[in-house]
Amino acid sequence: xxxxxxxxxxxxxxxxxxxxxxxxxxxxxxxxxxxxxxxxxxxxxxxxxxxxxxxxxxxxxxxxxxxxxxxxxxxxxxxxxxxxxxxxxxxxxxxxxxxxxxxxxxxxxxx
Amino acid sequence: xxxxxxxxxxxxxxxxxxxxxxxxxxxxxxxxxxxxxxxxxxxxxxxxxxxxxxxxxxxxxxxxxxxxxxxxxxxxxxxxxxxxxxxxxxxxxxxxxxxxxxxxxxxxxxxxxx
Numbered sequence: 001x002x003x004x005x006x007x008x009x010x011x012x013x014x015x016x017x018x019x020x021x022x023x024x025x026x027x028x029x030x031x032x033x034x035x036x037x038x039x040x041x042x043x044x045x046x047x048x049x050x051x052x053x054x055x056x057x058x059x060x061x062x063x064x065x066x067x068x069x070x071x072x073x074x075x076x077x078x079x080x081x082x083x084x085x086x087x088x089x090x091x092x093x094x095x096x097x098x099x100x101x102x103x104x105x106x107x108x109x110x111x
Numbered sequence: 112x113x114x115x116x117x118x119x120x121x122x123x124x125x126x127x128x129x130x131x132x133x134x135x136x137x138x139x140x141x142x143x144x145x146x147x148x149x150x151x152x153x154x155x156x157x158x159x160x161x162x163x164x165x166x167x168x169x170x171x172x173x174x175x176x177x178x179x180x181x182x183x184x185x186x187x188x189x190x191x192x193x194x195x196x197x198x199x200x201x202x203x204x205x206x207x208x209x210x211x212x213x214x215x216x217x218x219x220x221x222x223x224x225x
Contacts, residue, residue, distance in 0.1 A: 031210060038154075043219050045216070087154070094210060095209060096161075096209070097209045103152075104153065
């Protein structure tokens with residue numbers, strides 16, 4: 001089983017749509033969770049940390065279910081500029097701070 | 112907003128040559144990392160560095176790789192004898208704290224081995 005697994009994508013949606021990304025992780029001892037976005041051939045950029053209580057940042061909502069080892073990201077009212085690859089990222093709590101990345105799910109928002 | 116900077120943006124090197132990739136982490140960050148991304152694949156952890164020593168390294172980070180913080184600002188990754196399969200995008204990252212803190216990435220060095 002992959003350490004961090006995401007929907008394969010790509011997702012093609014019209015502007016204004018709501019889109020949801022799903023992610024599962026294999027290590028139940030994982031401590032910290034993040035969503036990053038990556039534009040083509042660019043660096044990963046932190047979108048948001050994910051907390052057990054769920055958290056929201058404008059049009060973006062992240063949820064964590066530790067029992068199911070499941071993380072989600074919801075984007076409401078999608079914009080053309082949301083087009084990117086969304087990376088689910090997990091830290092297993094080891095001292096070194098190693099991040100484990102999912103393969104990413106590509107989103108394309110069309111006019 | 113402070114950012115991580117990396118040089119060069121693109122490095123082309125003959126197989127077997129040594130290469131040094133440079134990074135300047137965010138100034139008040141204490142933890143430093145190198146990751147790589149082979150074209151079309153996921154981002155992979157190489158090494159983490161704190162308090163002038165390696166905290167953790169992956170299986171990829173073998174004896175051909177080394178890291179150094181030669182002064183108060185730079186953080187370098189050296190590949191001693193490059194192989195074709197070392198061709199990838201190399202990202203430096205830094206964080207204020209260790210485990211649990213978000214990491215901020217530089218814009219990467221594209222390494223091409225011929």
